[in-house]
Amino acid sequence: MKIVLPFIRSLESGVPTSHKFWFTLSLTFAAIYAALALREGLSSEYVVQDDARQHVFWMRRFLDPELFPNDLIADYFQSVAPWGYTNFYRLFTFLGIDPIVLSKFLPLVLGLVATYYCFGICLQILPVPAAGFIATLMLNQNLWMRDDLVSATPVAFVYPLFLAFGYYLLRRSLLPCLVAIALLGGVYPQCLFVAAGILILQLWHWEGGSWRFSLHQSGWFCGLGLGVALLILSAYALHSSPFGSVITATQAKALPAFSAKGWSSFFHNDPWNYWACGKRSGMLPTEWCRLMAKYSILLLPPQIWVSLALPVLLSYPTRFPLAKQVTARVVLLPQILLVSGSMFFAAHLLLFKLHLPNRYTEHSLRIVFALAGGVALTLIADAICQLARERGKPLLALIFTVGLGAAVLLYPSVLKANNYPFPTTRYTVGQFPELYKFLQAQPKDIVIAALAEEANNLPSFAQRSILVGGEGYALPYHGQYYHQVETRTLDLIQAQYSQDWTKIRNFIQRYEVDFWLLEQTALTPEYVAQSRWIQEYRLGVTETLARINSGTVPALVEGMDKCTVLATNGLVLLEAKCLLKSALVNF
Numbered sequence: 280m281k282i283v284l285p286f287i288r289s290l291e292s293g294v295p296t297s298h299k300f301w302f303t304l305s306l307t308f309a310a311i312y313a314a315l316a317l318r319e320g321l322s323s324e325y326v327v328q329d330d331a332r333q334h335v336f337w338m339r340r341f342l343d344p345e346l347f348p349n350d351l352i353a354d355y356f357q358s359v360a361p362w363g364y365t366n367f368y369r370l371f372t373f374l375g376i377d378p379i380v381l382s383k384f385l386p387l388v389l390g391l392v393a394t395y396y397c398f399g400i401c402l403q404i405l406p407v408p409a410a411g412f413i414a415t416l417m418l419n420q421n422l423w424m425r426d427d428l429v430s431a432t433p434v435a436f437v438y439p440l441f442l443a444f445g446y447y448l449l450r451r452s453l454l455p456c457l458v459a460i461a462l463l464g465g466v467y468p469q470c471l472f473v474a475a476g477i478l479i480l481q482l483w484h485w486e487g488g489s490w491r492f493s494l495h496q497s498g499w500f501c502g503l504g505l506g507v508a509l510l511i512l513s514a515y516a517l518h519s520s521p522f523g524s525v526i527t528a529t530q531a532k533a534l535p536a537f538s539a540k541g542w543s544s545f546f547h548n549d550p551w552n553y554w555a556c557g558k559r560s561g562m563l564p565t566e567w568c569r570l571m572a573k574y575s576i577l578l579l580p581p582q583i584w585v586s587l588a589l590p591v592l593l594s595y596p597t598r599f600p601l602a603k604q605v606t607a608r609v610v611l612l613p614q615i616l617l618v619s620g621s622m623f624f625a626a627h628l629l630l631f632k633l634h635l636p637n638r639y640t641e642h643s644l645r646i647v648f649a650l651a652g653g654v655a656l657t658l659i660a661d662a663i664c665q666l667a668r669e670r671g672k673p674l675l676a677l678i679f680t681v682g683l684g685a686a687v688l689l690y691p692s693v694l695k696a697n698n699y700p701f702p703t704t705r706y707t708v709g710q711f712p713e714l715y716k717f718l719q720a721q722p723k724d725i726v727i728a729a730l731a732e733e734a735n736n737l738p739s740f741a742q743r744s745i746l747v748g749g750e751g752y753a754l755p756y757h758g759q760y761y762h763q764v765e766t767r768t769l770d771l772i773q774a775q776y777s778q779d780w781t782k783i784r785n786f787i788q789r790y791e792v793d794f795w796l797l798e799q800t801a802l803t804p805e806y807v808a809q810s811r812w813i814q815e816y817r818l819g820v821t822e823t824l825a826r827i828n829s830g831t832v833p834a835l836v837e838g839m840d841k842c843t844v845l846a847t848n849g850l851v852l853l854e855a856k857c858l859l860k861s862a863l864v865n866f
Contacts, residue, residue: 325709363465414653464511476618542750582652
């Protein structure tokens with residue numbers, strides 16, 4: 280039994296050595312998961328995370344102001360980037376650090392910081408370091424089932440900053456808490472609403488069998504925190520976007536992009552998909568829904584199952600003795616759930632004015648269930664060890680402890696055995712280095728027109744502007760931006776598949792296109808039918824698509840023969856000047 284007791288019981292005294300051991304182990308696993316992703320991110324010269332292609336590429340303007348001049352896409356993503364996130368990257372560019380390179384190393388740092396604060400919060404709820412290790416392990420496993428942290432976009436900062444807010448709130452450390460609130464608002468204002476709601480709930484206390492509002496215990500602390508939150512939120516409210524106001528629910532329902540099969544799918548006829556598992560409209564984290572739909576409900580993260588039992592465990596302290604050490608600070612967990620759930624429904628009620636409903640619950644659920652799961656598993660393990668000791672069966676306790684540890688530690692292996700990627704990174708590896716180097720050698724103000732998927736990689740790998748991009752770039756939340764993207768895309772489709780050289784000439788001149796990127800099979804009916812990008816806009820170019828499907832040969836077929844300046848691995852790059860000359864000859 281002496282082998283088992285150090286795992287649980289001896290930790291109650293908070294022995295410093297034991298604390299350091301479990302804390303170091305927590306950081307170790309966080310570093311291991313991040314290192315696996317970093318190895319993939321550094322595997323090639325041309326690697327970029329999927330979301331970073333939209334949210335980070337434009338920051339190279341800080342290194343070279345001449346990049347992406349008059350670039351609609353770069354201007355838009357810069358305009359919607361939170362100020363804290365933008366200035367964080369800007370600070371490192373002063374040191375000459377490439378934002379794309381920085382984005383690959385940041386997940387390691389952010390993961391370690393999140394682990395630090397998660398461990399600290401757990402110890403304030405249950406002063407048993409083993410519980411902190413279990414909670415941080417579960418949190419990190421869940422974070423690496425999704426590509427939020429690895430993206431190094433604003434959402435990646437949620438976990439360290441929100442956990443820092445919770446940690447300093449529980450410790451009543453005023454200045455650090457105010458800093459955490461300000462930073463959280465600077466990178467992810469949706470979670471600032473949640474933090475503000477928690478501060479309000481902190482002013483309510485359970486006395487005499489009922490909840491009572493009181494300013495005596497936490498008034499100044501919560502009041503100052505709310506003041507900082509309101510100041511930052513008011514700055515966002517007063518800020519006007521150069522791309523107009525956010526789209527309304529009525530407008531969104533009329534756009535194919537928001538339909539169930541659209542690239543920004545939101546509205547689902549199925550209530551379960553809409554309220555629970557919608558990527559943007561649902562309450563649950565998307566990876567949980569993915570596991571339930573595509574794999575098995577049994578593959579859900581283990582903390583989901585054990586955390587649901589925590590209220591029951593706390594109700595029976597005689598059977599679960601360690602429950603007596605759970606402090607009143609555990610109330611933070613239901614408070615987070617209550618506020619985030621309320622904001623979820625408020626976001627649905629005020630659709631798109633508070634951005635996407637899912638953003639208020641998916642992060643808080645991952646955090647709360649990891650903390651609750653760590654506490655619950657520790658209570659269960661302690662109770663079984665004590666029961667085994669009382670009945671003189673130390674071997675049973677040893678088997679259970681080893682089995683419990685193996686089940687939690689090996690969960691990622693179970694995921695991989697079922698073909699679920701872990702860690703999930705969604706890194707994009709460039710396959711056309713010759714193309715990137717050729718474009719990098721061109722003037723910095725060139726514009727590339729393309730309907731090929733590879734166009735989405737050019738701003739990151741070639742550092743040159745594209746006329747339009749795929750679904751990651753065509754965000755429909757601001758009408759003035761989306762209308763321009765839609766118009767450009769429709770014009771590009773019509774020009775690319777037109778027989779009329781005049782349309783090609785007018786298109787090139789209107790958008791000042793310098794190069795036209797095509798896949799070698801792009802001008803065939805089969806390509807058009809299989810291209811998701813083209814099919815998403817098919818309603819606006821029905822006549823053009825009908826002609827290509829009937830066997831009409833586009834004029835660019837001739838252009839590919841005469842104006843190709845680079846052909847590599849199935850891609851063809853045409854020079855716009857040459858196409859203009861061809862247009863004059865065929866006029």
